[in-house]
Amino acid sequence: MTPEEVGRRVVALLTPVEATASVSGGQAHARATVDVPPAAWADTLRAVRDDAELACDFFDWLSAVDELAGGFDIVVHLWSTRHRHGVLLRTRVPRATPTVTSVVDVFPGAAWHERETHEMFGIDFAGHRGLTPLLLPPEFEGHPLRKEFVLASRVAKPWPGAKEPGESEAGGGRRVVRPPGVPAPGEWGLVPAPAGPVTVGNGPRGGTPARAPRERPARPARGDQGGDEGGTA
Incomplete structure (x- = not known):
């Protein structure tokens, strides 16, 4: 039938x-x-x-x-x-x-x-x-399945999207979700400044590095390493 x-x-x-x-x-x-x-x-x-x-x-x-x-x-x-x-x-x-x-x-x-x-x-x-x-x-x-029921998790942390994860109620745009392990914008990498060539860093616009570079101890000159290899001036 x-x-x-x-x-x-x-x-x-x-x-x-x-x-x-x-x-x-x-x-x-x-x-x-x-x-x-x-x-x-x-x-x-x-x-x-x-x-x-x-x-x-x-x-x-x-x-x-x-x-x-x-x-x-x-x-x-x-x-x-x-x-x-x-x-x-x-x-x-x-x-x-x-x-x-x-x-x-x-x-x-x-x-x-x-x-x-x-x-x-x-x-x-x-x-x-x-x-x-x-x-x-x-x-x-x-x-919980009544539509007027408010989940406790929504009270503690509002849902980030109005319709589905990644959508904003105010802007209507879709939030970009990074794959696991991918650094967030502003951590490191090569990005172009707003107007200019490619610069180091992915931090604030203008090419400023997002993280302060790690300071390394200066390598001593060969003449300062001691022993007989350096010779005399």
Whole structure:
């Protein structure tokens, strides 16, 4: 079945429940994506698993997306080992009361995923009897994957780029990152001055050496080394 056919089949199974089908991006890896109301969440997964034409018997993964004021999208990917097609099922819960029915009774493999999603987003899965911390210590407060959560490292040291490492929020340019072991500008090397020939040093403009040259003891003249080799004046 094509992604379009999978989506139409899921919507037909859920009638009269309001469901919307679309197709994700990814070209050859595109998936049918079906949005369902939270009240029909567990029943939808069960119907997609048990339907002979869909037969999505393999639970792949479950997670969430923080949509800020829109709430949280809970997304699950199922796969049919018989027909070799997949489907993305999605439901949205409000931010004030992020709760949906657990699907552990439908797919036992969802237990770990629901625990992680509960821990990272603060979403409750009604009926799950083991929503205990999975990745964070018990004393940790907050949900790190919520968009309003501020990481402690960002408070101690602001992120140097606005969009990705190396990009500045103010200037919009990309910071040059040196390979490991390469001296920073201003340490040594040959660079041209702003206007003039190549000079020694890579320090302040004008060709001034960035580091003060190491002073070496003067080598004594041959006549001052002692012994008979120097002779007399």
